[in-house]
Amino acid sequence: MSQVNEPVLSVRDLRTVIHTATGDAEVVKGVSFDVARGETLALVGESGCGKSTTVLSVMDLHPRPTVEITGGQVVFEGVDLVKATEQQRRSVRGAGMAMVYQDPMTSLNPLMRVGDQIGEVVLAHGGSAEEARRRVGEVLEQVGIADPGRAARAYPHEFSGGMRQRVVIAMALAMRPRLLIADEPTTALDVTIQQQIIALVRQLQADNGMAVIWITHDLGVVARVADRIAIMYSGHIVEEGPSRRVFSRPEHPYTDGLIASIPRPTGSERPPLRLIPGSPPDPSHVFAGCPFVPRCPQAVDLCSEQLPPITERGSSSARCWVPPEKWTAPRSGGVSQQVAQ
Amino acid sequence: MTAAVIEETPLPSGTSRRWVQRLWKNRNGKTGLVVLFVLVVAALAAAFGLLPYDPLEAHQKDALTGPSAEYLFGTDQFGRDVLSRLATGVLASLRIALLSVLMATLVGGLAGVAAGFFGGWVDRVAGRLADVVFAFPAILLALAIITALGRGWLITSVAIAVVYTPIFFRVARGPVLSVREADFVKAGRVLGYGSLRLLLKHVLPNVAAPIIIQIALALSWAILTESTLSFLGLGTQPPDPSLGLMVNEGRTLFTQAWWLLVMPSSAIVLAVVGLNLLGDGVRDVLDPRRRG
Incomplete structure (x- = not known):
């Protein structure tokens, strides 16, 4: 079982900058995380917090030249993709790691039969026609499509949304990837x-x-899929830890606020739904301190002066100056995974 | 195998592909197909020598005879059979129209697809070139090219092709811009596909519809342009028959022999209207927003 803990992907201090007409905005500000074999890491955050850019940088699919990786490492199975040749990166894409998109209605080519689209992945990576045909049947069966032969001859419009998402997943599986990136697939x-x-x-x-790696903003989904959770805010990972631990004992006020804003329909009384006041900062804005300060109920003076370092607290780690035991404002109190479900 | 449930079985496939059948069911499309068929039959008859008379053979004693059983569309001032000349003229027009549209589609369409897909300097250079060509009035530009390069049906085709290339460039480029950003193209990149594969297998088929519609419309314009050039004396040269040339010759004799003007003019109108209707029909069939 030693393999279980060996990271498939290891991201270290990744920095990504968007060049805009009004100046550069660093949207990924030194992000580090690992994903081990067989593990699901949920990347959680509001729109614009940098989670998609992080993943696009990992896949080397950030739109160039407007978006640029300015530093850090993306080590996939021992190879640093930031320094790798385009040839190496292309062979990793689709074969080593694959991606499932948010909208299954648009992520399939409407003019190609489903089987041809899945088979093409195999062909593009040097497989034979025979191999492609066999693999199409295998993956369609794997994703739970009955009568794979018939499905392979169908066009995407003949499927419903859920079925299409299965086909998209089947395409992603075609080359037996070791890492699947799911960008809000549900x-x-x-x-x-x-x-x-x-x-x-x-x-x-x-x-x-x-x-x-499961990207989402839906904590309900996170509770069901994730082994570990990484919460992103304004280009930083502000908290990372095992799913159960993050839900029951959040170490960062932002995480706490997110958990507090999950509706709990099962409670005997229904208190008004909590929310985090304000909205995420403009990515081009540079903070001296913690970017969450303007919205943070627990902030102290130090917070607006200096960016907090990542602090290990048990199995979790958080980027916050104030440990939970010193929080003064009311908190969510954490939530068990059963409630989140 | 997973325990997941199937929520829908696929419908039988292949219904969307028989678009020629759907074109025949469309009123515009059917009219267009009939006209195209008549034109092609006339052109083929001319090409294989199946005409009632030699289009160049003069029957002096029958000069300026009106339409009759012997000469269906009458004869001209030299006694040449108008029907035979008309069919030969249609052959000349169609040949030039097809060749010029083929060239314009290949050059303009491919340049447009490449410009839209790759963007950057390719797009800017090709776009400016298209703008320059667009800046000239079509007929004037064609006239200038023929004057510069000389006459003959090949050069006429090239001249018309140059005029219509920027239209194909723009028609192809626009949809590519949106398809390029479609998730399935991005997904293709994620799956490690190269640019050529994405372009040929995923982008091109998805922008084919507007290009095909444009081909049908451009054919009608090309016939009109060719007739105009011949009318002005810069296309097909006498004694070879051509629709535009016949209109020009018939014009002077209109008061004595109406059929000399009416027959070729009607042929031009028929061809242009018919191919336009065909274009509309193809659009109705291919444009998903118009599907019933």
């Missing part, structure tokens, strides 16, 4: 279908030990 789906897709990804993970 956001565009009905809640019941969401469940099925989550169950499917977990099942696939259990079957072949794939690592998964």
Whole structure:
């Protein structure tokens, strides 16, 4: 079982800058995280916090030349992709790591049969036609599509949203990737279908030990899928830890606020839904201190003067000056995973 | 195998592909197809020598005969059969129209797709070139090219192709800009596809519809432009028959022999209107927003 803890992907101090007409904005400000084999890391945060840019940088798909990686390492199976050649990176994309998108309605080519689209992945990575055909049947079966032969001959418009998302996942699986990046794959789906897709990804993970990075802003989904959680705010990972621990004992006031804003329909009384006042800062704004200060109920003077370092606290780590035992404002008190579900 | 449930079975496929059948069911499309068929039959008859008379053969005693059983569309001032000349003229027009539209589609369409897909300096250079060509009135530009390069059906085709290339450039470039940003193209990059594969297999098929519609419309314009050039004496040269040339010759004799003007003029109108209707029909069939 030693393999379980070996990181498939190891990101160190990744920095990504967007060049705009009004100046440069650093949207990923030194992000570090690991994803181990068979593990699911949830990357959580509000829109514009840098989670998508982080992942696009990992995949080397940031739109150039407006977005540029200015520092750090992205080590995938021992190879630093930031320094790798385009050839190396292309062979990693699709084969080593694959991605599932948010909207299954637009992530398939409407004019190609489903089977051809899946097979093309194999062909593009040097597989034979025979191999491609065989793999199409295998992955369609893996993602739970009955009658794979018939499905392979169909066009994407003949499928419903949930079925298309299965096809997109099948495409991602075609080259047996070691890392699957899921960019809000359930956001565009009905809640019941969401469940099925989550169950499917977990099942696939259990079957072949794939690592998964699950990007989402939905804490309810996080509670169901994640082994570990990384909370992003304004280009920083502000808290990272095992899923259960983060939900029950948040170490950062932002995490605490996010958890407090989950509706709890099961409670005997229904207090007004808590929310975090304000909105995330403009990424081009440079802070001396912690970027969460203007919205933080627990802030002390030090917070606006100096950016807090990442502090290990038990199995979690957080980027905050004020440990939870010194918080003065009311807090969520944490939540068990059962409640979040 | 997973325990997940299938929520829908796929429908039978292939219904969207038989668009020629759907074109036939469309009123515009059917009219266009019929006209195109008539024109092609006339042109083929001319090409394989199946005409009632030699279009250049003069029957002096029958000069300026009106339409009759012997000469269906009458004869001209030299006694040449108007029907045979008309069919030969249609052949000349279609040949030039097809060749020029083919060239314009290949050059303009490919440049447009490349410009839209790669962007950057490729887009800027090609875009400015297209603007320059666009800045000249179509007929004037064609006239200038023919004057510079000389006459003959090949050069006429090139002249018309140059005029219509920027239109194909723009028609191709626009949709590529949006398809390039579509998730399935991004997904292709994620899956490690190269630019050429993305361009040929994923972008091009998705922008084909507007280009195909444009081809049908450009054919009608090309026939009109060719007729105009011939009318002005810069296209097909006498004694070879051409629609524009026949209109020009018939013009002077209109009071004595109406058929000399009416027959070629009607042929031009028929061809242009028919191909326009065909273009509309193709659009109705290919444009998903117009599908019933």
